[in-house]
Amino acid sequence: xxxxxxxxxxxxxxxxxxxxxxxxxxxxxxxxxxxxxxxxxxxxxxxxxxxxxxxxxxxxxxxxxxxxxxxxxxxxxxxxxxxxxxxxxxxxx
Amino acid sequence: xxxxxxxxxxxxxxxxxxxxxxxxxxxxxxxxxxxxxxxxxxxxxxxxxxxxxxxxxxxxxxxxxxxxxxxxxxxxxxxxxxxxxxxxxxxxxxxxxxxxxxxxxxxxxxxxxxxxxxxxxxxxxxxxxxxxxxxxxxxxxxxxxxxxxxxxxxxxxxxxxxxxxxxxxxxxxxxxxxxxxxxxxxxxxxxxxxxxxxxxx
Numbered sequence: 001x002x003x004x005x006x007x008x009x010x011x012x013x014x015x016x017x018x019x020x021x022x023x024x025x026x027x028x029x030x031x032x033x034x035x036x037x038x039x040x041x042x043x044x045x046x047x048x049x050x051x052x053x054x055x056x057x058x059x060x061x062x063x064x065x066x067x068x069x070x071x072x073x074x075x076x077x078x079x080x081x082x083x084x085x086x087x088x089x090x091x092x093x
Numbered sequence: 094x095x096x097x098x099x100x101x102x103x104x105x106x107x108x109x110x111x112x113x114x115x116x117x118x119x120x121x122x123x124x125x126x127x128x129x130x131x132x133x134x135x136x137x138x139x140x141x142x143x144x145x146x147x148x149x150x151x152x153x154x155x156x157x158x159x160x161x162x163x164x165x166x167x168x169x170x171x172x173x174x175x176x177x178x179x180x181x182x183x184x185x186x187x188x189x190x191x192x193x194x195x196x197x198x199x200x201x202x203x204x205x206x207x208x209x210x211x212x213x214x215x216x217x218x219x220x221x222x223x224x225x226x227x228x229x230x231x232x233x234x235x236x237x238x239x240x241x242x243x244x245x246x247x248x249x250x251x252x253x254x255x256x257x258x259x260x261x262x263x264x265x266x267x268x269x270x271x272x273x274x275x276x277x278x279x280x281x282x283x284x285x286x287x288x289x290x291x292x293x294x
Contacts, residue, residue, distance in 0.1 A: 017244045025247040032254055047220060050227030053250060057234045060257040067264040068132035074271050075112060076127065 029053055100142045100256075104263050107138035111169045133162060137169050139260040141177060147245075148253045151237015153177045 030036060030049050033056055044052075111134020115127060122130070136156060140149040157163040157178070167174045231246065232238055235253045238246055 022244055022247065025244065025251060029247060029251050029254070032251070032258070045220075047223040047227055050224065050231060053254065054227060054230045054234055057231075057254060057257065060254070060261055061234075063261045064135060064257070064264065065132065067261065067268060068135060069128050070268055071112075071264065071271075072124065072128040072131050074268065074275070075116065075131070076124070 100259060101263060103142035104138045104260070105267065107141055107169055108134050108264075108267070110134070111137065111165075114165070114168055130165070133165065134169060135260060135264060137166055139256055141170055141173055143252070143256050144177065146252055147237045147241065147249050148235055148256075149237075150177060150179075151235075155236050 026046050026049050027043065030039070030044055033049070033052050035052070112131060115122070115130035115134065133156060136152060140152045140156075143149050153166065153174075157166055170177065228242070228246065231250055232241075235246075235250050238249050241249060
């Protein structure tokens with residue numbers, strides 16, 4: 001019985017997420033935010049990073065929406081879309 | 094962080110396939126419908142190019158909710174559709190995340206009890222509430238993470254943000270290439286030259 005408990009204790013300690021790992025993720029998130037180059041290595045609170053991440057995701061969604069619109073307009077007016085697809089395919093090789 | 098070459102190729106391949114597929118029925122579609130098709134193609138392309146994450150499955154599931162979207166997705170993805178919508182075995186992560194939340198709450202309450210000044214009590218509670226609020230907001234923005242917390246949530250979010258950035262960059266690249274060819278730059282330079290300038294960016 002005691003050996004089983006000891007074994008389970010061992011497995012939970014090896015899978016436990018440390019505060020350090022979470023902090024590491026938060027700073028990685030901070031590094032991809034648009035203001036990262038302004039801040040440099042200065043640490044920001046987790047709540048602030050989360051808030052800015054939410055704002056950034058929203059703005060990226062808006063950018064995708066805008067780019068989709070521009071792509072749609074471009075594809076609608078072009079007559080050689082199949083030729084362009086062939087060009088892009090060759091660029092991907 | 095730059096998108097990898099394999100992500101770029103997979104993304105562009107699927108996006109272009111989606112564009113070609115929707116172009117077939119363009120004449121009968123409104124501008125808004127065409128835009129939805131392009132945007133759908135872009136999201137599918139991003140999810141399939143990345144593959145194998147909670148958010149990619151969540152996104153494909155969300156996009157498949159409508160029947161006509163689902164058949165469009167299946168056309169773009171082909172056999173990959175089954176792989177991308179397979180339920181994942183990540184549920185073991187949930188108990189671990191709950192442990193994090195419980196431990197952080199314990200730490201917060203211990204700090205609360207140690208502080209005599211009422212100001213200190215308020216700030217730790219406020220900090221915890223703020224993090225909770227942001228976490229809820231994040232769960233509404235990142236697909237497929239409703240059941241996640243703590244480390245797993247942050248991990249998926251980071252991956253999602255990086256992929257979104259890559260999606261934006263690649264769509265911009267595609268737009269620029271299309272616009273350049275429209276302006277007649279096509280006739281001016283040879284194919285290898287254009288390939289070099291595209292890859293070099």
